[in-house]
Amino acid sequence: MGSSSKRKKEKQKDFQKPKLKVGKTRAKPENFTDTSFKSKSIVLNQQSLHLNAPSSNSVFTHNLSLLTSKSDSQPSERDAPFASPLILDGNTNVRTQLVKLLRTLPRHDIEDHVAQLLPYIRAGMTHLAADIRVSAVEILSWMVEAAGEQVVSCPGGWIKTLNCFLSVLGWHTEESSKWSSNRASFGKSGSQGRPMVKVLGVLAEFLDAGIGQHDAGDDESPEDDGFSSIWPFPLSCTGQHMISDSSAPYAYLNLFGQPRDEEGEMYETREDRFRVFSNRFMPVIERGVKSAREEGGEMGRASSGVSKVLKEAISYGPGA
Template sequence: MGSSVKKKREKKKDFQKTKLKVGKSNTKPDNFTDTSFKAKSIIVNQQSLSADAPSLPKQLHHYLDIASGSRSDTQRRDALSYLINQFTSQPVNATIPIAPLFLVKKLVPLLLDGSDSVRTQLLKLFRLFPPSGLIHDAEHVLLYIRAGLTHLSARISTDSLSALEWLLEVAKDSAVSCPGGWFKTIKCFLLMLGWSTTDKSLGWTRSNSSFGAIGKAQGRQLLVFAQFLKAGICDDHPLVQYDPGNGPPLYREAYMTPTVPNPFAHLNLFGPPRDEETEMYMDIESRQRVFQTHFQPAVEAGIERVKKEAGEAGRSAAVLAKVVRDGMASYSSIGNIL
């Protein structure tokens, strides 16, 4: 009797309509945590409170890591701006807390950055460094400059021209004499200008394809190319006059302290074997010989073609022609004597 009544009640529940209340909240889950409380203080077991701010070198290293490793172009640009402000706010004779050589190696890959503002801030920062700290790292900088010169982006290529101008201002001797600095850089310029060469050993074609542009862009490329050639084949430095009363010059030079960290790098005593492209051309005569053997015919032919176009590119080509003529004049006279 009791069981039948109980079954009827259970069946009746299935057909009863539940009354819903307006504004009734949903059922809270089992893992719900009430955070409506208010606390006057929060105590952390392990914490370090210090009234002293991080030192300037630590701050510079922090922003240097952001500039070189952040994925956000805004953060990279702001970090470079902070470094610029710190260096410009220092006294004139104050030393930079971080070695310029370390900064250049860390930041030079940003020459290929896709953001225009990042590259602009990078070039501003580079121009604040003293020239004395950069003469031994021209090879590393030229690797990224050459990659930027032949980049598909015209803006990156233009900024790489500005970077090469800066490098020629602070370390032009190292730029033209470092391993691959002379041969490979000229090769990149001819590739950028679309000036083909007939030297089959270089593996170049005779196509007229060019990474460069016409007008002002081409004129800028020719002017920077002229600056590079002038640094390599034009002797602007007068010869040192020795006083014969102080002894023979060779005797004094044998006991002089070298001014570079690796004065015998051109001998390549412990490095891998070098070919003609990666060789170090330390003197003007060797650079003139390489230029005449591999590049001079293509450069002169390209100059004549651009001169016919006139305009700004034609004027820049005239400047380049003068540099080639003046730079190779001494080498031609030596060849005639021999």
């Protein structure tokens, strides 16, 4: 009985209001933290002051170090050359600054990095977010303009990228249907057809780089190929047998890489690309262009660019 009455008295203490005397403050709780102090100085570790402005190399190195930053408040500093994962960044400002930066890079710096950029671009083209898909298509347009030959001839650059285009446009073959079952929606602006117009325009640029007539050559004689003035008689066309100046001249052999299937293969010549295109993509793209032309308006005008490339490619034939 004694213990029970003791517990009752302890519980009653919790509900009793303490009597405060005049001029005395309430007792502070046990977990009270004093925050009334004020700091009179701020110390920054590793701070350095220079009379001269930092060099461009140091600024560039600093920007590279910020690539892993998760803050969206500094998008301009997070961008750097060939920052491939930023293509899929959820922040619109980051992707916008990335596109602006990529457009300032010299072309010879882009050609050797096409194979690393393309997988991220294809992932962006089939992304769930509509704005990321639009950004990926825009970046692909820039890369085709800067290094079109490398884009269409790198591993997976031809078939896999075409499958992405078909998935975005809803022009499915049996293979491209694995990427997406329905036509990709471009959000609110998609109802006006503007993103689809952009996709059709980039598709025309991509097809022109892969099977366009500019790859067919001008039927020049061996003496006019630019090598005869360099190599004296009796050497002829020797430059064509020299090792390429690219960073990976034997990449097409895939000596140390994973085995490639037909989709991941390199199609370095126009003849090979036209053969694959005519067998797997020509009918479905022709049907899609016809459907887009029937819609009229901007879609119809954009489809005419694709149709023009197809007609020129067919007229020149596979062996052109």
